[in-house]
Every structure is written in structure tokens, then in C-alpha cells.
Amino acid sequence: MSEFEVIEKVLVGGLEEEEDWVALLDAVLAVFDCVTGTVHTMAAAEGPLTLQAQRGIPEEMMAVVTEIPLGKGIAGAAAANREAVQLCNLQEDLGGVANVGARKTEVSGSLAVPMLDGDELKGVLGIGKFEPYEFGEEETDRLWAVAEMVARMTA
DSSP states (O other), X not given: OOHHHHHHHHXXXXXXXXXXXXXXXXXXXXXXTOSEEEEEEESSTTOOEEEEEEESOOGGGHHHHSEEOTXXXXXXXXXXXXXXXXXSOTTTOOTTTSXXXXXXXOOOEEEEEEEEETTEEEEEEEEEESSOXXXXXXXXXXXXXXHHHHHHHOO
């Protein structure tokens, strides 16, 4: 079964319950060999991003990542700019977008892409690794493709 088939299989069941979002995130993390990630959705055009699922986020960070204003942090920047945001080593370089508190996640390599259904922003999908890592163009394109699939399934 291809990586997209694994994710599509999760999506076929819909994304209505918390466990659906967690299953989706787990499938994405497995495909990209990542250990941490988040899925945020947006109910209104002006935000905020609302957390639907997470893996690897410390409890003390939950208040910060549960709702993220557009333009704030990695996910907020990806949403506001409708572009992928990548940090090769979050522990050493905040890239002008991450907050200092993001280092508490112990993530180094991270990538966040907006979930777009055409021009409509539906949320942000983010993945990360504990070691410094630069996601290549092919990996970024693959995460974009997954984010678009998820966006089409999001009400």
C-alpha cells in the first residue's frame, strides 16, 4: 500500500471525531518518519487556528498551541502566508517565526504547510523530528499534497 493510500484510507472514514484526527496525524507521521506533529483547522477566515490533533507536544505547551492566531508561530506563519514554513534546527534558529517557547518541544527539524482547498484556507499540517533536519523539495511537495487531501475532507 502506498503512503497516500494509507492516508486516504484514514480519510475515507471522515474527520469528525478527535480519534479521526489523531489517526490521520499518526499516518502522516509514519509516512514522513516524524515523531511530532500537529493538525490545526480554521472555522473562520480570520482565525484562529484550532488544534485538532497533536503528537509530542509537552503538556506545558498545550495552552499555547490549542489556539494560534494567524501570523503567530510556525503554524500561524504558514497559514497567514499560505506557504510552507521550514526550520532545519528549531533549537538553534527560530527562523524569525517561532517563539522561544517552541524550543520546549525539543523538536529540531520542522515543516508546516497550509491546508488549502483551492483558495480557501482550512488549517495547517505540521510535522517534526527531534534531530536537525532539512525537508527536501520532494518531501515538502508530498506534505502539500497530503494537506490538500485533508483540506478537501474538512468541512
